[in-house]
Every structure is written in C-alpha cells, then in structure tokens.
Amino acid sequence: MKTENLVAMLAANVEAVSPKAASRQIGLALAASLPLSFLLLAMGYGVRSDLSTAIGWPMFWVKLLVPACVAVFGFTVTQRLARPGVLVRQTWMGLLAPILFIWALGVIVLMTAPPADRAALIMGQTWRSCAFSITAISAPVFVAALWSLKRLAPTRPAVAGAAAGAMSSGSGAAIYALHCPEMAAPFLAVWYVAGMSLPALLGALIGPRLLRW
Numbered sequence: 001m002k003t004e005n006l007v008a009m010l011a012a013n014v015e016a017v018s019p020k021a022a023s024r025q026i027g028l029a030l031a032a033s034l035p036l037s038f039l040l041l042a043m044g045y046g047v048r049s050d051l052s053t054a055i056g057w058p059m060f061w062v063k064l065l066v067p068a069c070v071a072v073f074g075f076t077v078t079q080r081l082a083r084p085g086v087l088v089r090q091t092w093m094g095l096l097a098p099i100l101f102i103w104a105l106g107v108i109v110l111m112t113a114p115p116a117d118r119a120a121l122i123m124g125q126t127w128r129s130c131a132f133s134i135t136a137i138s139a140p141v142f143v144a145a146l147w148s149l150k151r152l153a154p155t156r157p158a159v160a161g162a163a164a165g166a167m168s169s170g171s172g173a174a175i176y177a178l179h180c181p182e183m184a185a186p187f188l189a190v191w192y193v194a195g196m197s198l199p200a201l202l203g204a205l206i207g208p209r210l211l212r213w
Contacts, residue, residue: 067173074167106189134195138172161207165199
C-alpha cells in the first residue's frame with residue numbers, strides 16, 4: 001500500500017474532537033467525586049457545630065475561598081494540560097495568587113502579634129492532623145481527576161498530574177474548612193498550604209507513569 005493511500009485511509013471518517021471535551025470530562029469527574037469528599041468530611045470529621053456563627057467571620061471566608069480559588073484555577077490549568085498544544089501561560093498565576101495572598105496575610109499577622117503569641121498562631125491546635133486531613137478528603141477528587149486525564153491526551157504528564165493534585169487539594173481544603181476550627185492566617189499559610197501541596201507533589205510523581213501514552 002502506498003503511503004498516500006495509507007494516510008488517506010487513516011484520515012477518512014475522522015471526526016473533530018470538541019475543544020470543550022476535556023473540560024466536560026474533568027467537570028464530570030468533579031461532579032462525581034466532590035460528593036464523596038463531602039461524605040468523607042461528614043462521616044470522618046463532621047461539620048463544626050458553630051458553622052452558622054462562623055460564616056459571619058471574615059477569616060472563615062478567607063479559609064474557604066483561598067483553597068476554592070486554587071481548585072478553580074487548578075481545574076483551568078488541568079483541562080488545558082489535558083489537550084496537546086494548548087498553552088497554560090499566565091493561568092499558573094491563578095494558582096499562585098491565593099497562596100501568595102495567604103502567605104502575605106500570615107506574615108502581616110505574625111509581625112503585628114506579640115512575640116509570645118506567634119508560635120501558637122502558627123501551630124494552632126490541629127497542626128499534627130491538618131495537612132493529612134486535607135489530603136485524605138482530597139482523595140476522591142484526586143483519583144477522579146487522574147482517571148479523567150488518563151482518558152485524555154496530556155503531553156506533560158508530570159505537570160498535568162501536579163495540576164490535578166492542586167485542583168483536588170484545593171477542593172479538599174475548602175471542604176475541610178467546614179470542619180476546621182482554626183482561624184489564624186499564619187496557621188493557614190503553613191498547614192493548609194502544606195495540605196494542598198501534598199497531592200500536587202504526589203500527582204507530579206505518579207503522573208509520568210500513570211498518564212503517559
């Protein structure tokens with residue numbers, strides 16, 4: 001068979017893939033896995049008993065919205081990396097901006113607090129479990145995101161895995177905020193960021209093996 005004939009045969013009846021296919025597939029994975037993360041929170045941790053009061057505190061919304069922003073921009077970066085030839089460009093800044101914000105806020109709080117109070121502001125009461133709890137609650141979204149990427153076409157599997165980890169950990173941290181009693185910005189700057197970093201690191205490590213074509 002001539003090369004021209006082979007190319008024509010392979011190209012015949014090929015349908016264009018919608019540019020929204022990656023967003024749709026990853027979105028469906030999120031829709032299926034987020035309820036499981038909420039279920040993990042409800043069964044393993046419980047929602048804080050004073051939630052109706054806490055929602056009136058500005059720091060509660062900081063604690064909720066910072067990881068939620070990471071999740072949203074993580075989704076944007078992940079769906080871009082799932083498509084060959086699509087550039088991420090400045091979208092990375094969407095992931096970094098919430099982290100830089102909470103770090104800056106944490107530094108300001110520490111600098112204005114009495115020296116004797118600074119350790120308590122960083123460690124809080126739940127520093128031993130916070131990061132691992134966020135990682136655990138992120139697990140359903142993490143697995144679903146990688147499953148979706150496996151069915152798509154990421155050309156940079158390590159970076160795509162890290163983005164999927166950031167998306168899942170941002171989701172998990174926002175959900176965990178409904179339970180977490182901590183409100184100090186320095187605590188969030190250290191332990192929430194650590195909890196969001198673990199799935200991102202894990203995604204970067206397993207991405208090259210799991211997502212390669």
